[in-house]
Amino acid sequence: MSSKPGMATLGRAAVLSIAAAFVILPLVATFLGGFKTIGELRSSPFGLPPHWDMSYYGEILHNPQFWSYLQSSLFVSLSAVLLTLLCASMAAYVFAHIRFFGSKMLLSYLLLGMMFPFATAILPLFIKIRDLGLLDNYLGVILPQTAFSMAFAIVLFKSFFEQLPHELFEAAYVEGCSYTRFFFQFTLPLSTPILATVGTFVFVQSWNNYLLPLVVINSREMFTWPLGMMQFRGEFIVEWNKILAFVSLTIFPAIVFFLAAQKYIVAGLTRGSVKG
C-alpha cells in the first residue's frame, strides 16, 4: 500500500518530463544549432557544440537588415495595438454604458468578426488594399489587423467595463461630467489590466502574422521579420546553422516577452474561456 503514492508521483513526474522534453527539445536544438558548423550539426544535432562558434549569431546581429525586419514588425505591431485599444475600448464603452436604438444589432454585427478566419477574404482584401493605394504601406497591414482584432477586443472590454463600480459614474454625472470625459478620465485609467491583456494578444497576433504582410508588403526594406526569415531561409536553404541562428534570435525576444507578459496571456485565455 505504501508504495502506491510513490508510484503515482513517479508516473506523474515521468509524464510531465516527457511532455516537457517534447516541447523544449526542438527549441534547445534550434538554439544550440546556431553555434555549430554544418558538419557538427550533421553528426550531433542535439548535443552541445564541441566549440561554441559565435560567428553565425554574430553575422546576423551585425546585419542591419535583421534589425530593420524587427523594427518594421515592432512598428506595425505597436500601431495595431494602439489603434485596436483605442477604437475597441471606445466602442465597448458605448455598448456597455449607453442604451440606444439599434445598439444590440450593431454589437452583433461587430461580433460576426469572431466567426471566421481572415484568410477567407484575403483576395478581395488584397484588391481593396491595392485600390486604396496601401500596397507596400504599413497601413495596409495595420488597418486590417486592427479590424480583425476588433470583435474579440470589444467583447473583453465590454464585460470589463460593465463590472466597474456604477456609483463612480453616478457621482461624476452629478458633478456634470460628460460621458466622453468620464471615459478618458476614469474608465481608461481604471482598465489597465484589460488594456494590457487585450494589448498583449493583439501584439502577439500582429507580431507573428505572416499572410497579411506577405500579401501587402513587397519591397525588402519594408519586410516584417516573418517575411525576412523566410527570405533568409530561401537564401541559405542548406545552411541550417545560419537559419537556426536566425530563428533563435527571433524566438529569444518572444520568450522574454512571454515571461514578462504571461500574467496577461493567462488572464486573456481564462477570461475568454470562462466567459465563453
Add this chain to the structure above:
Amino acid sequence: MYRDGKLTTILLFLPPALLLFTLFVVTPILNAAHLSLYRWSGFGEVTDYVGLKNYSTLFAHSIFHQSMWNSVKIILASILLQIPLALGLALLIYRKTPTNTLFRLVFLAPYILAEIASGLIWSFMFDGDYGVSAQVASALSMPSFYILADKQFAFLAIITVIVWKYFGFHMMIFIAALQSVPGELLEAASLDCRKSWQIVAFVKLPLISHAIKLSVFFSIIGSLQVFDIIIPLTNGGPSNSTHSIVSYLYTFGLTRLNVGYGSAVGVALFLFCVFTALTYKRLVIREGKSA
C-alpha cells in the same frame, strides 16, 4: 439637448470601430461572394461572368478534396490527440504550486511562438540529413528518411507540429476551468470515492464539460485556418498532398491572382466555418447549457 452628451459620445466613439470593421472585414467577404462568380485577374473591369463555374471547378478539383480531407484530419487529431493530452496534463498540474506553474509556462510557450518560426524549427527536426529522423535512421543503420517529402508521412509530421504548438492553449483553458471548481465539492467527492480516477471521471470532467466543449470548438475553427505552419514545413507538397484549405487558397488563388477562383475558395471556407460553428453551437454548447 443632451446635457450629458450621450449622442456626441455615440457619434464620436462608435464610427472608428464600425468603419474599420466594415471596410476591412465585411466588404471583402461580400466582395468575395460577388467576385466568385467571375473570372478576373485583378486588373481592369470585372466583366467575365462565369456563373457558378468557379465553384464547380473547385468541387471537382482533387487537390481541393485532399485539402478538405487534410483539414478534417487536423480536426480529428485535435479532438483525439491534442485535447486528451491537454486534459491529462491539466489534471496533473492545475493546482497552484511553483513546480506546476513552471510546467504550465513551458507547455504554453509554443503557443506564443510564430507559426512560421515553429514550422522552420520543425522542418529542421524532420530534415532527413540533420534532425531527429536522421538520428533515428542512422541508429537503425537505415538510409536517411525525408518525412516531409514522403506522401504518406508528411501530413503526420504537420499534425505533430500542430499538437506541439497548440496543446498548451487547450491545457490553459482546462486549468482555468479546474481551478474554478469549488474545493468543497472535491473534498466531498473524495469522501465518497475511493479512487482518484473516479473523482476525475465522475466529478471533475462533468464539472468542466463546458470548457471541453469550448476547446473542441476552438480546435475546429483553428483547424480550418491552418496556413503559416504548412508553408515552411512542406509548402503544400509533396505533389500538393499536404495543403490545408487556406494554403490551397493561397497557392491556387492568390499566387496566380485568380481572383474569382480564390474568392470561391474563400466563400466555401466561410460557409464551412459558419455552418460548423452554428451547428456545433446549437448541438453541443446550447444543449449543455440548458441541461
